[in-house]
Amino acid sequence: SPSDPDLVARARAAKEKLGDKVFILGHHYQRDEVIEFADVTGDSFKLARDAAARPEAEYIVFCGVHFMAESADILTGDDQKVVLPDLAAGCSMADMATAEQVAECWDALSEAGIADVTVPVSYMNSSADIKAFTGKHGGTICTSSNAKKALDWAFEQGEKVLFLPDQHLGRNTAVRDMGMSLDDCVVYNPHKPNGGLTAEQLRGAKMILWRGHCSVHGRFSLDSVNDVRERIPGVNVLVHPECKHEVVAAADYVGSTEYIIKTLEAAPAGSKWAIGTELNLVKRLANRFAPEGKEVVFLDRTVCFCSTMNRIDLPHLVWALESLADGTLVNRIQVDKETESFAKLALERMLALP
Numbered sequence: 001s002p003s004d005p006d007l008v009a010r011a012r013a014a015k016e017k018l019g020d021k022v023f024i025l026g027h028h029y030q031r032d033e034v035i036e037f038a039d040v041t042g043d044s045f046k047l048a049r050d051a052a053a054r055p056e057a058e059y060i061v062f063c064g065v066h067f068m069a070e071s072a073d074i075l076t077g078d079d080q081k082v083v084l085p086d087l088a089a090g091c092s093m094a095d096m097a098t099a100e101q102v103a104e105c106w107d108a109l110s111e112a113g114i115a116d117v118t119v120p121v122s123y124m125n126s127s128a129d130i131k132a133f134t135g136k137h138g139g140t141i142c143t144s145s146n147a148k149k150a151l152d153w154a155f156e157q158g159e160k161v162l163f164l165p166d167q168h169l170g171r172n173t174a175v176r177d178m179g180m181s182l183d184d185c186v187v188y189n190p191h192k193p194n195g196g197l198t199a200e201q202l203r204g205a206k207m208i209l210w211r212g213h214c215s216v217h218g219r220f221s222l223d224s225v226n227d228v229r230e231r232i233p234g235v236n237v238l239v240h241p242e243c244k245h246e247v248v249a250a251a252d253y254v255g256s257t258e259y260i261i262k263t264l265e266a267a268p269a270g271s272k273w274a275i276g277t278e279l280n281l282v283k284r285l286a287n288r289f290a291p292e293g294k295e296v297v298f299l300d301r302t303v304c305f306c307s308t309m310n311r312i313d314l315p316h317l318v319w320a321l322e323s324l325a326d327g328t329l330v331n332r333i334q335v336d337k338e339t340e341s342f343a344k345l346a347l348e349r350m351l352a353l354p
């Protein structure tokens with residue numbers, strides 16, 4: 001539905017009043033009404049890299065979810081303030097790994113005698129605490145666009161990887177990009193003693209996958225892929241690596257949100273694409289590429305928006321911008337110094353990957 005013209009005018013006025021004082025970042029899963037006001041859009045990697053691109057901006061308004069705003073705070077100067085327009089915009093996957101659970105897991109690895117040879121690799125979609133744990137134990141952060149590079153690096157540092165918190169990205173990267181087998185991976189369940197694994201199983205694994213997942217991407221199934229291939233002959237199936245392994249294995253192309261966009265940009269007219277990722281992005285791509293004769297459909301019509309990404313809407317953005325324009329700092333995301341220093345170590349290792 002079209003945006004309320006009054007709100008659009010207010011957002012425009014507040015942004016203009018703030019001028020260079022504000023820098024607005026927007027993740028690709030954001031609503032159209034929000035993306036319209038973003039100075040930069042991107043996948044999680046690009047947004048982490050670009051967060052520090054405007055050191056003169058006093059406010060960074062992050063249109064995305066909580067862990068992204070935390071990462072932006074970690075990677076920018078103390079005098080830059082990161083604002084999340086709705087504090088309820090979390091990520092259910094990031095919430096699946098708490099600092100206490102991860103500390104317990106590390107104890108289990110120590111007891112099995114493998115902590116010394118294990119390198120933590122944590123997906124960007126994790127809290128600052130988990131990133132700090134990762135930095136402290138010699139590991140790196142990764143996103144869906146550099147997970148293979150991160151694993152290559154990690155296996156140069158040690159013999160095993162503890163991959164947090166998305167089991168699917170971990171498994172898909174290990175099996176699809178690194179040539180490992182499914183048997184090289186075990187799943188650590190934080191709700192069971194010792195992760196539900198014996199010390200023998202831990203010692204036998206190359207990849208120890210945390211039992212986390214994305215509730216949105218987890219809903220695509222092998223049936224989604226088979227059905228769309230039947231419905232649309234010649235369709236290319238392009239999915240995000242947060243999808244389950246069987247979905248990724250059946251897809252033609254796999255990659256981050258930025259990769260999905262680039263792939264469609266390069267696709268020839270007349271080609272047909274079924275996309276397995278969040279709905280705001282797929283809708284935007286369908287509208288954008290239709291005039292070029294590229295047919296873009298949603299991989300599974302029963303899968304919905306990411307509800308937390310969707311919490312950032314135009315009313316919240318207007319409220320945040322108008323507050324800042326009036327000199328009131330609202331919804332600041334600030335990571336404490338101790339956590340920040342270790343988390344930064346892990347994020348900088350990611351940014352330094354070749």
Ligand code: 13P
Nearest residue numbers: 043044045143144256257
């Ligand atoms: P990317 O944009 O890095 O592909 O990540 C997708 C995602 O789930 C972010 O929450």
Ligand code: SF4
Nearest residue numbers: 091092093214216306
């Ligand atoms: Fe988290 Fe999934 Fe939403 Fe991304 S799409 S923010 S991983 S719940």
